[in-house]
Amino acid sequence: MGYMELIGFVAAILTTAAFLPQVYKTWKTKDVSGLSLLMLIIFFIGIIGWLVYGFLKHSPSMIFANSITLISSALLIFFKIKYRK
Amino acid sequence: MGYMELIGFVAAILTTAAFLPQVYKTWKTKDVSGLSLLMLIIFFIGIIGWLVYGFLKHSPSMIFANSITLISSALLIFFKIKYRK
Numbered sequence: 001m002g003y004m005e006l007i008g009f010v011a012a013i014l015t016t017a018a019f020l021p022q023v024y025k026t027w028k029t030k031d032v033s034g035l036s037l038l039m040l041i042i043f044f045i046g047i048i049g050w051l052v053y054g055f056l057k058h059s060p061s062m063i064f065a066n067s068i069t070l071i072s073s074a075l076l077i078f079f080k081i082k083y084r085k
Numbered sequence: 086m087g088y089m090e091l092i093g094f095v096a097a098i099l100t101t102a103a104f105l106p107q108v109y110k111t112w113k114t115k116d117v118s119g120l121s122l123l124m125l126i127i128f129f130i131g132i133i134g135w136l137v138y139g140f141l142k143h144s145p146s147m148i149f150a151n152s153i154t155l156i157s158s159a160l161l162i163f164f165k166i167k168y169r170k
Contacts (some may be wrong), residue, residue: 004142007137008138009135010131010138011131011134014128014130014134015132015134017127018125036106040103041104042099043099043104046099047101048096048097049095049096050093057144078166
């Protein structure tokens with residue numbers, strides 16, 4: 001792995017690591033009041049776009065990061081629908 | 086602009102658009118209780134990594150998206166420090 005993908009993977013781990021506690025917190029507290037379903041769906045579609053772009057750019061770190069974020073944001077959408085009042 | 090960068094820019098606009106309401110909401114409500122300073126800093130460093138990676142990959146859409154997100158996350162860090170109790 002070259003230094004370029006090393007930087008990409010460090011970035012991927014940092015931004016993904018910062019996102020996961022939000023998923024965990026939402027799961028534990030079931031507090032989805034601060035989350036907008038529309039915004040989550042826009043974000044989800046955007047991540048699909050980044051994933052496609054990562055494949056086209058032959059970028060392992062983008063494919064890795066956006067796959068995890070795609071699952072995370074799908075979970076948030078699921079929680080939002082399940083726990084909304 | 087080829088179709089690859091078109092996909093990248095659509096992704097950039099969608100994920101950035103989903104992030105900006107959070108910045109606006111935090112600014113208006115001054116409610117930073119749900120934000121973790123450590124997580125914001127980890128995210129900020131990660132975005133710097135993605136920005137560097139975007140330059141190395143010669144990716145205009147990554148440079149565009151991560152520049153805006155860098156400013157947005159810097160604002161959230163500023164709000165978190167300013168408004169925390």
